[in-house]
Amino acid sequence: MSSDTIEVRFHPAGVTAKAAAGINLSEAAHLAEVTISTLCGGKGMCGKCQVLVRSGAVSEVTAAEKKLLTEAQLSSGVRLACQTRALGDVEVEVTEQQQVVVRKDLSEAMFREFELSPRVKRLELSLAPPALEDQRSDLLRLWEGADLQHCDCRALLSVLQKLPAVLRDGQFQVVVTMMDDLLVEVETLAEAKAALGAAVDIGTTTIVAYLMNLTTGELEATSSTLNPQTVHGADIISRIEYGRDEPGGLATLQAEVVGAINSLISSALADIGASIEQLYEITVVGNTAMHHLLLGLDPQYIAQAPYIPVASQPLTLYASDLGINTHAGGQVFALPIVAGFVGADSVGVMTAADICKRGPTLALDIGTNGEVMVWSGERLLCASTAAGPAFEGAKISQGMYAAPGAISKVDLADGDLHIGTIDDEPARGICGSALFDITAMLLVTGALGVSGRLAESDAGLPASIAARMSGEGNGRKVLLADAEQAHNGQSVYLTQRDIREIQLAKGAVRAGVEILLEEAGISVDDLEGVLLAGAFGNHIRPESAVRMGILPEVPVEKIKGVGNAAGVGGVMALCSEQERALACELAAVAEHIELASSANFQNKFMEAMLFA
Ligand code: FES
Secondary structure: OOOOEEEEEEEOOOEEEEEEOOOEHHHHHHHOOOOOOOOOOOOOOOOOOEEEEEEOOEOOOOHHHHHHOOHHHHHOOEEEHHHOEEOOOEEEEEOHHHOOOOOOOHHHOOOOOOOOEOOEEEEEEEOOOOEOOEOOOHHHHHHHHOOOOOOOOEEOHHHHHHHHHHHHHOOOEEEEEEEOOEEEEEEEHHHOOOOEEEEEEEOOOEEEEEEEEOOOOOEEEEEEEEOHHHHHOOOHHHHHHHHHHOOOHHHHHHHHHHHHHHHHHHHHHHHHOOOHHHEEEEEEEEOHHHHHHHHOOOOHHHOOOOOOOOOOOOEEEEHHHHOOOOOOOOEEEEOOOOOOOOOHHHHHHHHHHOHHHOOOEEEEEEOOOEEEEEEOOOOEEEEEEOOHHHHHOOOOOOEOOOOOOEEEEEEEEOOEEEEEEHHHOOEOEEOHHHHHHHHHHHHHHOOEOOOOOEOOOOOOOOHHHHHHEEOOHHHOEEEEEOOOOEHHHOOEEEEHHHHHHHHHHHHHHHHHHHHHHHHHOOOHHHOOEEEEEOOOHHHOOHHHHHHHOOOOOOOHHHEEEEEOHHHHHHHHHHHEHHHHHHHHHHHHHOEEOOHHHOOOHHHHHHHHHOOO
C-alpha cells in the first residue's frame, strides 16, 4: 500500500474503503458500498449526510457544517460526510437512520385482473425418439414437436450444444423455453426449473425488483435499495448534470444502476433458492432520466428546451449488453416513455389503471417528481410537474426517507397534534406522507394561514398547538416530537422554511392538475375517480390531500391510493403480452402537455401556492 493510501472504516457495516488521503467521506462510503443519504448531491446544503467520526484525522469543519450542525454535534464528532476529508486512517459511524424502508411493497398496490401470457413461453414436449425411418435432426425434431414450423428457426448456440444430451437424458421428454421465435433453453422434464422474470422499478430515490414466476404469475420475492446514484444528488437534474459535467459521469451513473439491479436480483433469487439461469426477462419502468441512465443514453437534452429524449419507443435489448446478469439469452424490455419528463413510470401507472377503460380520471404519481395524468373520456393527457423531491424528505430540514422512526402520519384530536412513526420508533424526522397531514392539520387549527405563513401570535389557536410554536419570522417552527418522544432527545420540528418547500411542491402539482383538466375540457365535478400512485400514495390521507390543496375539491370517496402502480405496470408488461401491448398503445396515444410553455402556468402556480 502506498504511504498516501489510507483506510476509512465504516461502522456498523464493518467495511473499509482504501483510497488516497484527502478523499471525502461520502466518496469513501460510496467506494465501500455504504449508503449515506446525500440528498443535495454533496453540496453542503441538506445536512442529511451526517456521520460520526470516531477516530482519525479529518479536515477542518467547513462553513456549511457550522451552519447545518449544532456546536454540541460538532464537538461530539458529528460531521457532514460530503464536507469532511479523511487525512489519515479514519473510523466512521454511520447512523442507522440511513437505512431506507422502501414502501413499494406490491401488497399495497392495486392489481386488476389480467391474462397471464408472458413473452417467455414454456412448452412441454413428448417427442418420438429417432429411428432409421425417422432421421430428422435433433433440432428439427424439437421444432416440429413444438409446432414451430411457421417460425424462423433460431436457437442459442449454447442450447444447440447441449441439445443431444438433454434429449437423450430426458428420453425425449423435455421442456423448451422460447422468447418469440428464439429457443433459449431446453431441459429434461424431470429437471426443468421454474421460469422467472423480474420487473424493475427504477425510481430516482429507490429501486425495487419484483421477481415473478412466469408460469404461475406469482410474485416470488421483492428486493429494494436506495438508488446508489443519490450520492450525486436527490433530484433528476443533479444526475443529468453529473453525467454531463463529470468525466466518465454517464458511465458511472450507468454502472451504479446496473450494479444495484444485479444485487437486487441476486438477493431476490437467493431468497427463493433460484439461480440466475432461471431469469429470462426483465421489464423496466422509470422516469425518462432513469431510463436513459440505465441504457447509457445521454439524458442531457431532456433537461433543456425543447426537452428531447434519445428514444421513446419500447426497447428490447440483450441483458448482457447492459451488464445485467440473467440467463445467457436473457432480455430487457424497457417500457416506452411519453416525453422528456413523462417516462415509463407514468406509462406503468396508466397501464396498471387501464386508464382509458375508466370514466374521466385524474391520476397522480407522487414521488421525487410529480406526474399528472388526466383521461377525459376522449383524450389522455400527461405532464410532469417540477415538484422536486420535497415529498421524499429532501429540502425539509428534518425530512427523511420512509425509515423506522420517520413521522409518517399526524392526527388532530382534542385540539392537539398526535404523531405516528414508522415501526412506532422514537421520532427521528418527517417523511412525505406526514407532510400532507401536518399541513392540513395546521390549516384546520389556524396555525397556518392561506399565504403559507405560520401564525405569529397565539391568538385564536388551541392552547396545545400554541404551546408547540416558537421562533419568529422565518425562524418560526412547530414542535412535532419533543425530546422525550424523539430519538437521542433531538426534538423534531417543521419550520417556516419547510412549509415554503411544501408550498412550492404542492403548487407545482396542483397547477399541473388545473392545466390538464382545462386542456382536457373537463371540470373537477366530471372526474369519476382520482388515483394516488407512488411509494406513499396509499399512505396519503385523501382528506389531507384535499385540505392542503394538492388535490382539488373532490369527494374523498372518489380518491383511491393505488400504491406503486408504476411497478404494477412493469409486472403486468412482464407477465402479459396483451398488457405490454397496452403499455405501448397508451404511450403512443398519450399527449404530453409542456407545463412550462403553457401561458397559464405562472398564474395557476401562484394561485396554487396558496392554501386557500
Ligand atoms: Fe452533505 Fe447534502 S450536506 S449531501
